[in-house]
Amino acid sequence: xxxxxxxxxxxxxxxxxAAIEAAKRGLKVIVFDENEKPGGQLFKQIHKFFGSxxxxxxxxxxxxxxxxxxxxxxxxxxxxxxxxxxxxxxxKEVVVRRNDQVFHYKGDCIIIATGAAENMVTFPGWTLPGxxxxxxxxxxxxxHGIKPGKKVLMLGSGNVGLVxxxxxxxxxxxxxxxxxxxxxxxGYGVHAAKLSRTGVPFYLSxxxxxxxxxxxxxxxxxxxxDSQFKLIAGTEKYFDVDTICxxxxxxxxxxxxxxxxxxxxxxxxxxxxxxxIDEFGETSVPGIFAAGDVSGIEEASSAMxxxxxxxxxxxxxxxxxxxxxxxxxxxxxxxxxxxxxxxxFAPANRGKKITKTxxxxxxxxxxLKNGFVAEQEIERYPGVVHKSGIHPVIECTQNIPxxxxxxxxxxxxxxxxxxxxxxxxxxxxxxxxxxxxxxxSCSGQAIFLVDEDCGDGSATVTIPYxxxxxxxxxxxxxxxxxxxxxxxxxxxxxxxxxxxFDHTNLLxxxxxxxxxxxxxxxxx
Amino acid sequence: MNRIENHPILGEPQKTExxxxxxxxxxxxxxxxxxxxMALKANGVMIHRYTQKEHKPRGIFCAIGRCTDxxxxxxxxxxxxxxxxxxKDGMVIQTQDGVMPKTEANEVERSRV
Amino acid sequence: xxxxxxxxxxxGEFIPQPDDDMLICRCEEVTKGExxxxxxxxxxxxxxxxxxxxxxxxxxxxxxxxxxVKGIVARELGISMAELEPAAARSPMRPIExxxxxxxxxxxxxQ
Numbered sequence: 205x206x207x208x209x210x211x212x213x214x215x216x217x218x219x220x221x222a223a224i225e226a227a228k229r230g231l232k233v234i235v236f237d238e239n240e241k242p243g244g245q246l247f248k249q250i251h252k253f254f255g256s257x258x259x260x261x262x263x264x265x266x267x268x269x270x271x272x273x274x275x276x277x278x279x280x281x282x283x284x285x286x287x288x289x290x291x292x293x294x295x296k297e298v299v300v301r302r303n304d305q306v307f308h309y310k311g312d313c314i315i316i317a318t319g320a321a322e323n324m325v326t327f328p329g330w331t332l333p334g335x336x337x338x339x340x341x342x343x344x345x346x347x348h349g350i351k352p353g354k355k356v357l358m359l360g361s362g363n364v365g366l367v368x369x370x371x372x373x374x375x376x377x378x379x380x381x382x383x384x385x386x387x388x389x390x391g392y393g394v395h396a397a398k399l400s401r402t403g404v405p406f407y408l409s410x411x412x413x414x415x416x417x418x419x420x421x422x423x424x425x426x427x428x429x430d431s432q433f434k435l436i437a438g439t440e441k442y443f444d445v446d447t448i449c450x451x452x453x454x455x456x457x458x459x460x461x462x463x464x465x466x467x468x469x470x471x472x473x474x475x476x477x478x479x480x481i482d483e484f485g486e487t488s489v490p491g492i493f494a495a496g497d498v499s500g501i502e503e504a505s506s507a508m509x510x511x512x513x514x515x516x517x518x519x520x521x522x523x524x525x526x527x528x529x530x531x532x533x534x535x536x537x538x539x540x541x542x543x544x545x546x547x548x549f550a551p552a553n554r555g556k557k558i559t560k561t562x563x564x565x566x567x568x569x570x571x572l573k574n575g576f577v578a579e580q581e582i583e584r585y586p587g588v589v590h591k592s593g594i595h596p597v598i599e600c601t602q603n604i605p606x607x608x609x610x611x612x613x614x615x616x617x618x619x620x621x622x623x624x625x626x627x628x629x630x631x632x633x634x635x636x637x638x639x640x641x642x643x644x645s646c647s648g649q650a651i652f653l654v655d656e657d658c659g660d661g662s663a664t665v666t667i668p669y670x671x672x673x674x675x676x677x678x679x680x681x682x683x684x685x686x687x688x689x690x691x692x693x694x695x696x697x698x699x700x701x702x703x704x705f706d707h708t709n710l711l712x713x714x715x716x717x718x719x720x721x722x723x724x725x726x727x728x
Numbered sequence: 729m730n731r732i733e734n735h736p737i738l739g740e741p742q743k744t745e746x747x748x749x750x751x752x753x754x755x756x757x758x759x760x761x762x763x764x765x766m767a768l769k770a771n772g773v774m775i776h777r778y779t780q781k782e783h784k785p786r787g788i789f790c791a792i793g794r795c796t797d798x799x800x801x802x803x804x805x806x807x808x809x810x811x812x813x814x815x816k817d818g819m820v821i822q823t824q825d826g827v828m829p830k831t832e833a834n835e836v837e838r839s840r841v
Numbered sequence: 842x843x844x845x846x847x848x849x850x851x852x853g854e855f856i857p858q859p860d861d862d863m864l865i866c867r868c869e870e871v872t873k874g875e876x877x878x879x880x881x882x883x884x885x886x887x888x889x890x891x892x893x894x895x896x897x898x899x900x901x902x903x904x905x906x907x908x909x910v911k912g913i914v915a916r917e918l919g920i921s922m923a924e925l926e927p928a929a930a931r932s933p934m935r936p937i938e939x940x941x942x943x944x945x946x947x948x949x950x951x952q
Contacts, residue, residue, distance in 0.1 A: 205948055238793070238935065239792075239793075239812070240814070250737045250738060264737070288934075288935050289934065290932050290933035290934045290935055290937060290942075291931070291932025291933060291934060292932075293932070299932055299933075301935070301941060304940075304941050304944060305941065305944050305945070305946055306941065306944060306945045306946065307945075307946045308945070308946070321794060321904055322790065323908060324905055324909070326863050326873075326909065327863075328860075328863065331784060331786060331797075331864055331867055332785065332787075333775055333776070333785055333786060333787025333788070334774060334787065335789070336788060336789055336790075336791065337789065337790050337791070339790065339791065339792060340789065340791035340792070343791040343792055343811075344766065344769065344788075344791060345732060346738065348762055348763065348766040349731055349732045349735070349738075350730050350731060350732070350766050351730045351731070351732055374736050374737065375732050375735065376732060419774065419785050420775065420785065455908055459930035459934055460930070460934065462927075462930040463930040463931060463932065463934075469923075470922065470923035470924075470927075471923075472922075472923065476908065477927055670736045670737065671736050672734055672735070672736045674736075707736060707737045709736075779870055780870070781870040782864075782870055784870075786867075789905075790905075794901060794904045794905075795867070795901050795904055795905050796899075796900035796901040796904075796936060797867060799900065807900060807936070809936075
C-alpha cells in the first residue's frame with residue numbers, strides 16, 4: 205500500500221486548486237480522477253467567466269482549466285487519470301481502480317472534490333434516446349465537436365440551462381424553446397437576455413408533458429402549470445424537436461464522504477446530501493476535507509477558492525506551514541470567496557424573491573418572465589444613458605459579482621466601485637473612444653456601443669457577436685430587438701475581431717436612428 | 729452530418745486519425761480515440777441498447793460515464809460505457825439487447841418467452 | 842434526519858395515480874407505482890426499497906434515480922426528503938467487474 209501525504213479525489217477546479225496549494229507548500233500530493241482527462245467540467249465551459257480579475261473574470265472556462273493544469277504541473281502535483289476511487293475506508297484508506305486492478309492507498313489527509321451529478325425530472329418518454337442532460341450536450345459539442353441535435357428544447361432556466369442553450373446556438377443547433385416550471389427565470393438575467401435577442405422563446409410556468417417518438421425523440425409537448433405545478437389542460441404546445449435537454453439542477457456526489465463516516469446533513473440550500481464542514485472545508489473526521497460542489501452547489505469560481513482553502517488547511521494540519529501563515533492565506537481567500545457570494549444570486553438569497561437592486565431600482569419584471577428587459581424598463585438602469593457621439597450602453601440590471609468592464613475601459617467611462625455587485629455606471633464627463641474593450645470584456649454580453657444620431661437619420665449599434673458565419677461588411681440584414689423580433693433593416697458597417705477580444709467579434713450595424721436604443725442583435 | 733465543422737470559439741476541430749469500425753455488421757468511420765458514443769452519434773446512430781425487461785430503446789443520456797444508459801457490446805464484452813470508452817480501429821460494436829447482442833435469434837427467443 | 846422510523850404512523854391506503862407507470866429507476870426498470878406500492882407494503886426506508894425492488898441497485902448504482910426515489914418515498918410517507926435517511930454508501934462506488942474487484946494489488950511486506 206502506497207502512502208501519500210495528501211490524496212485528492214477529483215481533478216476538477218476545486219481538486220486541482222487544493223492540490224496546488226498543498227504541493228506548493230511542499231506536500232506530496234496525488235490527485236485521482238476517473239476521467240481520461242483532468243479539469244472536471246471546466247473544459248466544457250467555453251463562455252467567459254464572471255467575477256473580478258482575481259476570480260479569472262472574462263477568461264473562458266477552458267482557458268482557466270489550462271492555466272490550472274499548468275499551475276498544478278509547476279507545483280509538482282501528481283495527477284492519476286483513469287483512476288476511479290471506488291471506496292474510502294476508515295483511517296483514510298483510499299481504494300482505487302486503475303486499469304484492471306484495484307489498489308489501496310493511504311493518505312495522511314484526504315480532500316474530497318468529487319463535484320456534483322445532474323438532477324433529472326421524469327415525464328412520459330424521458331428514457332427515449334434524444335433526451336439528454338445539459339452536461340451531455342456540453343460534452344458532445346464543446347469537447348468532441350458533435351452536435352447534440354438539430355432542434356433542441358431546453359428544460360431549466362438556471363445558469364446551466366441558459367449557458368448551454370447559448371452554446372447550442374454557437375454549435376449551430378436550433379433552440380426551439382427554453383422551458384421552466386418556475387414562474388421566473390432562475391439564472392442571470394444577462395444570460396437570458398443574450399438568448400432572447402437571438403429569438404429563443406421562453407416558456408415560464410411550463411413543463412414537459414410528453415416526449416414523442418418510438419425509437420428516439422421526434423417531438424415534445426409542453427404544458428402550462430399552475431402554482432402547485434399541476435398541468436393545466438388545454439395549454440399544450442407541440443414542438444418538432446430531435447433533442448430534449450434537461451438542466452434542472454445538480455446534487456453533490458458526496459457518497460465517499462458518507463462512506464468514510466463524516467457527519468452528513470440534507471441541506472436543500474446546498475443541493476442535497478452534504479458533509480457538515482467548517483468554514484474552510486474540514487469535515488467531522490479530522491484530516492478529511494471537502495471542497496467544491498460536493499459540499500454545496502456553487503460556481504466553478506467559488507469551487508476553486510474552496511479548494512485552495514482546503515489545500516492551505518491541509519498544509520498546516522500536517523505541519524508544512526505555521527498557524528499564522530495559514531491564517532494569512534485563508535484571510536485573503538475568504539475575502540475573495542465572500543465577494544463572489546454577494547448579490548442577488550448569493551447562496552444566502554436562494555429562494556428569496558428580490559424585487560429591487562441594491563441601488564433601490566426595481567428589477568425588470570419582463571426580464572424574469574420573458575427573458576428580456578422591456579423597452580419601457582431599460583432606461584431605469586445607470587448603465588443606460590444618452591449622449592452625443594459614440595458611448596457605451598450597459599444593459600446590466602441585476603447585482604452580480606462581476607466587474608471586468610470597469611477595468612476594460614481605458615478612458616474611465618465605466619465605474620462599478622469597490623463593491624463588485626454594483627450596477628455599472630456610465631460616467632458622464634469621460635469620452636468614449638470606440639475601442640470596444642468593454643463590449644468584449646462583458647461576460648454577460650450586455651454592453652453595446654451606440655451612436656444614437658449619426659446626423660443622416662441613422663444610428664450605429666455595436667454588438668458582441670459570437671456566431672458563425674461572421675457577416676460581411678456591407679451585408680444587409682435586420683436589426684433585432686431584445687426579444688429577437690425583427691425591428692428594422694440594418695447594414696453591417698464593420699466587424700472587428702482582435703486577439704484582445706478573445707473570439708467575441710464586435711459587429712457594428714447601421715439602423716434608422718429611432719432604433720438606436722432598441723436594436724440589439726443582427727440577423728441576415 | 730452531426731460534426732461541427734467550424735466553431736466560433738473553438739475553431740476547426742483538430743485533425744485526428746480516421747479509423748473504421750463495425751456497428752451491427754455495418755462499416756462506419758470515426759476519429760481515433762474519441763468516445764465510441766460520439767462516433768456513433770456522428771453516424772446518426774441513436775439507439776445503443778434495448779432494456780432487459782421492457783425492451784425499450786436507450787441512447788446517450790449523461791455522456792460522462794455515470795448513467796450507464798449508453799452501454800453496448802464492444803468487441804464481445806457487454807455493458808461497456810460507450811460515452812467514456814475510446815474508439816479504436818477495427819472495433820466491433822453491437823447494439824445490446826438486455827445483456828446479449830441484438831440478433832434475430834435473440835429476438836425470436838424473447839418473443840417466445 | 843430520522844434514523845428511527847416511526848412505524849405506527851398511518852399512511853393510508855394505496856391510491857393509484859395516473860403516472861404510476863412512469864419509469865423511475867432506468868437501470869432496473871422500476872416504476873413510480875411499484876415504489877409507491879412498496880411503501881404501502883411496509884418498505885419505509887430507502888434501504889428496504891432497494892432490497893425489495895432493486896431500485897438504484899443496477900449498473901449505475903442510483904446515480905440518476907436516487908433523488909427521484911427518495912422524493913417519491915418521502916411524499917408517500919408524508920415527510921420531507923431531508924427526514925429520510927439516504928441509502929448506505931459503500932464500495933464499490935462505480936460499476937466494476939467482479940474479476941477486477943477481486944484483482945487486488947499484492948504488496949510484499951518483506952521486500
